[in-house]
Amino acid sequence: VILEAARGQFASAGYDAVSIRAVARAAGVDAALVHHYFEGKSELFAAVLDVPVHPREVVDGILAGPVSGVGERLAGFFFQVWDGPAGRPRIAALLAAAVTHEDAARMLREFVAREIFGRVTAALGTPDAELRAGLAAAQMVGIAMLRYVVHLEPVASAEPAELIAWLGPTLQRYLVP
Amino acid sequence: VILEAARGQFASAGYDAVSIRAVARAAGVDAALVHHYFEGKSELFAAVLDVPVHPREVVDGILAGPVSGVGERLAGFFFQVWDGPAGRPRIAALLAAAVTHEDAARMLREFVAREIFGRVTAALGTPDAELRAGLAAAQMVGIAMLRYVVHLEPVASAEPAELIAWLGPTLQRYLVP
Numbered sequence: 001v002i003l004e005a006a007r008g009q010f011a012s013a014g015y016d017a018v019s020i021r022a023v024a025r026a027a028g029v030d031a032a033l034v035h036h037y038f039e040g041k042s043e044l045f046a047a048v049l050d051v052p053v054h055p056r057e058v059v060d061g062i063l064a065g066p067v068s069g070v071g072e073r074l075a076g077f078f079f080q081v082w083d084g085p086a087g088r089p090r091i092a093a094l095l096a097a098a099v100t101h102e103d104a105a106r107m108l109r110e111f112v113a114r115e116i117f118g119r120v121t122a123a124l125g126t127p128d129a130e131l132r133a134g135l136a137a138a139q140m141v142g143i144a145m146l147r148y149v150v151h152l153e154p155v156a157s158a159e160p161a162e163l164i165a166w167l168g169p170t171l172q173r174y175l176v177p
Numbered sequence: 178v179i180l181e182a183a184r185g186q187f188a189s190a191g192y193d194a195v196s197i198r199a200v201a202r203a204a205g206v207d208a209a210l211v212h213h214y215f216e217g218k219s220e221l222f223a224a225v226l227d228v229p230v231h232p233r234e235v236v237d238g239i240l241a242g243p244v245s246g247v248g249e250r251l252a253g254f255f256f257q258v259w260d261g262p263a264g265r266p267r268i269a270a271l272l273a274a275a276v277t278h279e280d281a282a283r284m285l286r287e288f289v290a291r292e293i294f295g296r297v298t299a300a301l302g303t304p305d306a307e308l309r310a311g312l313a314a315a316q317m318v319g320i321a322m323l324r325y326v327v328h329l330e331p332v333a334s335a336e337p338a339e340l341i342a343w344l345g346p347t348l349q350r351y352l353v354p
Contacts, residue, residue, distance in 0.1 A: 109329040137329065138322070139316050139319055141318075149276055150275055152286040
């Protein structure tokens with residue numbers, strides 16, 4: 001019930017305008033119950049998108065360790081989340097929805113921009129943060145398209161480690177000042 | 178009639194197996210007539226995909242000039258082809274078809290891999306050419322998704338020159354040995 005209400009709110013009002021309180025009201029439950037199941041708005045949003053991770057944990061993991069490894073750790077998390085048998089159909093469905101439904105496109109862009117790449121650039125103090133986050137997101141959205149949807153070889157079957165070795169420096173250049 | 182026959186052939190048999198002769202036969206015309214309208218198989222394929230350029234000309238343009246500018250010229254061509262009012266709906270339609278139809282996905286990956294990035298890496302003698310071409314293609318497919326389909330700001334409204342300045346070095350690193 002909470003997830004359905006949240007999906008409706010995020011789709012109609014957009015990420016910024018939604019509050020835990022409004023979702024609780026739409027679901028007919030107490031806000032404390034929503035907080036009991038979801039740490040915050042970003043976790044609720046990730047659940048609506050059926051993303052199998054907590055954005056905050058991912059970002060904390062990316063920022064832990066030397067700054068010189070941010071790009072590589074980000075690429076590593078990407079494959080950790082999406083490359084398994086549970087992740088692949090989810091990301092393919094996300095991309096298909098983003099292409100065919102404006103609501104889903106808006107949710108995807110807000111999630112990608114704010115919850116992952118935006119938090120990383122904010123923590124690093126990167127200038128032109130939004131554009132640079134967008135370029136990094138584009139690289140990974142393209143990898144997702146070619147690996148999980150279009151199945152372009154050898155991108156589709158390459159070992160994650162090989163892709164991470166190539167993608168890490170690209171993400172590093174975009175995201176780290 | 179020729180385009181319809183070609184579309185059917187490419188979709189059912191795949192790019193490699195199709196010949197100008199087979200398309201002519203399916204269209205009930207002479208092969209010379211197909212050659213009269215289309216320089217070769219790649220031009221016929223581009224026409225089927227509704228791509229408003231000749232792949233050979235694009236690749237020649239990318240390879241003309243100093244090798245150090247390959248990445249930047251490739252990014253420049255991308256926006257030249259897709260960023261206008263005629264190009265935007267075409268690439269959005271191409272991506273939507275690739276996500277929802279396996280035939281279209283196959284045609285897109287063959288076009289991207291062979292006709293553009295594959296020719297560039299072949300001409301430059303790049304090692305691991307297919308993987309590196311795929312990484313470059315992923316970057317540009319992702320830009321197309323975020324700029325033309327998902328409309329993620331500021332990628333969606335940035336000046337092409339600003340995006341080219343960022344994307345050029347990425348493509349250069351992937352494609353040029």
